[in-house]
Amino acid sequence: MENATILRLQDIVKTFPGVKALGGINFNLKSGEVHAICGENGAGKSTLMKVVCGVYRPDSGSIEVNGKKESFSNPMEAYRKGVSIIFQETSLFEEMTVLENLFLGHEITKKAGPFTVIDYRAMTIRAEEIFRRLSTQIDLHVQIKALGMAQKQMVEIAKALTFDANIIIFDEPTASLTQREVTALFAIIRSLKAEGFGIVYISHRMEEIFEICDRVTVIRDGQYISTKFTSDTDKDELVADMVGRKMGSYYPKTETEIGDTLFRAEHYYDSGFVTDISFYARRGEILGFAGLAGAGRTELMESICGLAPRTAGRLFMAGNEIEVQSYKDAMARGIVYVSEDRGKYGLIADMSIENNIALPQLDKLVNKFDILNTEREKELAGRYMTDVGIKAPDGEFLVTNLSGGNQQKVAVSRALALKPELLILDEPTRGVDVNAKAEIHKIISGLTQQGLTIIMISSELPELIGMCDRIYVMKDGALAGCFDRGEATQEKILSVALETKSAAG
Amino acid sequence: MGKKKGFLTTEFYLAVFLAAILLFMAVAAREFYSINNLMSLLNSFSYILISAIGMNLIILTSNIDVSAGALISVVCLSIAALGKQGIPFAGLMAAAMVIGAVLSTLNGLFITRLKIPAIVATLATTQIFQGVLPLTVDGSIYDLPASFTWLAFDAKIFGIVPASVLICLIVTVAALLFVKYSRFARKLYAIGNNSNGARLSGIRVDRTVVWTYTIAGALFGISAVIIATAGQRVTTTMGSGLEMTFIAAVVLGGTNTAGGSGKILGTVIGAFILAMIAPAINYLGISPDWSDAVKGAIILISVVVGAAKYIKKKRVIDDPAARERSAA
Incomplete structure (x- = not known):
């Protein structure tokens, strides 16, 4: 079958201050094809798609849509040129009706005397025709907020079709769908495919990729790794591509004496998502929590800390x-x-470093008239600023003017100033550059030697494997596995985290 | 909180603007500086500023109170009823502060407990406060005794300066110190700036907001005393519309209505400018009907100037394309 290439990305490079998000990605999509992009959390899948549809502008590289070089400056422009994207979180307006959402920003208009007015009749006819094509029935005049997740997604797809797009990008479309809804979605994807649409399917659910996709491109750490026909590959090979073989030695884990159990959670439930969790942490231990985005790690920790109900x-x-x-x-x-x-x-971005560090324990810094002792505040902050190594002219420097890595150090200093026994770090190195990352790792290792217990949530597996004594893996709000330092590998963790969702849904 | 801004702050520009008006008045309408006018100006400045400080605290937490005027009407009438019984000034002041604090606390509770947006909650209470007054009183309470008007007529410092100025001075100095050095004020800034961040610093956001309304209510009560005791008759609408003047003084003083920034000093100058407009217009021989329009224009200009700065700052952060350009 000789189908035309309708989307071609060549050597796409995109850097954010201090981080190379995409380092030369190649990708092409033919009409009538479903092409998967997969990679770990933070591999650059979403960034790549944002570059394609004009949310970000690439530093270099070319984007060809339907044979023409394009450079979109916003998603609307991309829509008009035939590229539409269906985000994970739907971008629909809850208070507006289905019909209004479908044509938002490109309403069909007509002349009524001297005025240009919206032509609801023409829009309705067009919308009905689109929903017939999708063999779906949705009331056009109902508000979006009244719809379920699957229906919202249907509206998103229909919206894409109102633009005559021939390229549709799905960003983790099944994340919040039940099994039956997934089946219905796949039927629609197949029919779009038969009509000659090119579909980009972003997911890390292996089963789905093998069920619906023709080819799969793997990216890792912003680098292009491979493109394969799904018929020529298998799950193990893809996982191996996703995690790679490199394992940095730059995680300066120092061996510490591990003591008795400090913290224990038993059959813990939060208000709906986190289910029956039991785990423990020992003194001096670094305990990792792995899992996909949305596995419930943050929810669990927030609830344990009293920030969400139990x-x-x-x-x-x-x-x-x-x-x-x-x-x-x-x-x-x-x-x-x-x-x-x-x-x-x-x-608090507009407050100084000192003020931020002191904020959780102002109670200890006031006299009986509620007046703060700024000298003691300075002293408290100053101690941790040097300990942690925050690079700033002085303590009165505003946090908003610091780099990501230094902001993270302020956050860690603030936590340490409270003299915790159990420190929970949620993605401590997200969005910081390589050097700051190494420094933060060193700080974390140093802390355990002082007897602190650390729980670290991270989506970077090498980081967890390099730093942690034990790693719990979460999935869909529950614990799915636990690995000791010796036995943890990326492949093992990833395959537990990726296990098929039970078909019950 | 920004240390290295030098002296070219909002407060500085406001002070220059104020000085310019004062100078202009000296040239254009010398009678403006008559003792009588100055003293009455100081009196209205006092009650505007005391309440504006309360409003400032509320706005710092990124909330608002549009019921302040109606609340003051209620307090005015309540203390008039007490004053009629011959209760002395100290008792009136205490009662006013308590009534103000209680009513305002209700606002705070509606906002935090029932999760009603501040503007909606206080709009509703405005209607309630205003609505109950005609039900309890027929138009006004009059023939109030001399003990009631003691503050306005007898309590003059050096026999000339109204004592309300002294009250205002105490409140203002306390507020300046309180906002700069207290733990409570630090929490207000944190909440207004990033309420989630405040929550993650262990601050009980809701409780702090309720206390803010309570304190502001007590300050509204003090203003109500100054307003009510100015004459022997207290009507049901003594505070109507004042909330806008308070909010205006705060906004004019450079406090961002989104919360988290702004200084009391700016509010002091803002309150003075607003207190001055009506008499200034009067002495310039312009119809007093213009005074509201002039107030509005001054607020609009100052807000636009402030917003221009803000928008420019925001662009750089929010627009990735612009960020790249500035990085390049």
């Missing part, structure tokens, strides 16, 4: 049961959490 289960600290109602309770018990998104949740 519905069942017990927590123990040094053998005594503890009651955690709020984050203050957790801090009082020596449990401190450093959030994954320091920009959004962790630090």
